[in-house]
Structures are given as C-alpha cells and as structure tokens.
Amino acid sequence: MPKMLIVYYSWSGHTAALAQRLQQATGADTYAIEVPKDTFAQDMSTTADIAKAQQQTGQLPQLSQPLPDLTPYDLLLVGGPVWSGAPATPMLSFLAAADTGTARLAPFYTHAGMAGDYEAAFKQAAGSRPVTAGLSLSDAQVGNATAQIQQWLDQL
Numbered sequence: 001m002p003k004m005l006i007v008y009y010s011w012s013g014h015t016a017a018l019a020q021r022l023q024q025a026t027g028a029d030t031y032a033i034e035v036p037k038d039t040f041a042q043d044m045s046t047t048a049d050i051a052k053a054q055q056q057t058g059q060l061p062q063l064s065q066p067l068p069d070l071t072p073y074d075l076l077l078v079g080g081p082v083w084s085g086a087p088a089t090p091m092l093s094f095l096a097a098a099d100t101g102t103a104r105l106a107p108f109y110t111h112a113g114m115a116g117d118y119e120a121a122f123k124q125a126a127g128s129r130p131v132t133a134g135l136s137l138s139d140a141q142v143g144n145a146t147a148q149i150q151q152w153l154d155q156l
C-alpha cells in the first residue's frame, strides 16, 4: 500500500466528513487546510463572491497552518468543496504552496449537485503533477457512499 496523506479543506463540514470516512478506510495521516477566520463570510453567496474575487486578482487566501512535511508520501488524497463549479480557493492555495514531489494527487470533492469543471480546474492547478481519477460525491451522498468510496480507493 502506498504511504498516503489525506489533505482536505472544508467550509461547512461535508468534505471533512468524507475525509474522515477515507481516513477510517485507509488509516492514512490527515492534514486540514485552514485559512484565517475572517477570510470568508458566514453565508454562501458572499463567500462565493469573495472566492471569485480571489481568483480574479490571483490573491489566493493564506493558509493559517504550516504545511506538513510531504516527503514521506507517495499518494496525497486532496479534498475540498466545489465552489462555483471549481475547487474552493484554499485548495488552490495549498496546490500553489505545497511541494508535493513525485507523489500522485487523488482529488476528492463534495458538491450540492453541480460539480461543474472541478476536476479539470484541479488538474490545471496541479500543473505537471500526476493526478488520478477523482471521487465526486454530493453532500447528501457522503454518509451513504461506502461502496463508491471503497471502489475509488481500490483503483488508486
């Protein structure tokens, strides 16, 4: 089994719940991407506007925790929510800042039914890094997707 780290960002808990299920299934280490408390708003539409402005200006949010040492890992499961059809901006901050070496990146993401171009945007942000097929689950599915989660893990 490859040495695995689960890296995730979660604004309202769904991706964190999926990350926890992945952790239980794999025993992998975890790292939560966090941003300063005042980075986003309390409500979804203002938060979406803030994230769009961050993308347009290229001013991605700062991470509030130091990055983990990624050198031991062969495989990073990298998870986050879909925001406006793309990865939430803290995911982009992580991808921009992290030296992932030769590790493969396996994206997992949660959404409310419209995942948009998440995976294409994730690959673009990953640049030349190897990216596997992703695991896409709606927020309503997270608690009830044991077979899908296991199938995805098996093919990694």
Ligand SMILES: Cc1cc2nc3c(=O)[nH]c(=O)nc-3n(C[C@H](O)[C@H](O)[C@H](O)COP(=O)(O)O)c2cc1C
Pocket: 009, 010, 011, 012, 013, 014, 015, 016, 043, 044, 045, 047, 048, 049, 051, 080, 081, 082, 083, 084, 085, 086, 110, 111, 112, 113, 114, 115, 116, 138, 139
């Ligand atoms: C700013 C923002 C933008 C969102 N944009 C989308 C979207 O484009 N498509 C979608 O299906 N869900 C969208 N959602 C819903 C979330 O992707 C979904 O609830 C997800 O599971 C939340 O994950 P989290 O609880 O880990 O933050 C959005 C939520 C927020 C807060």
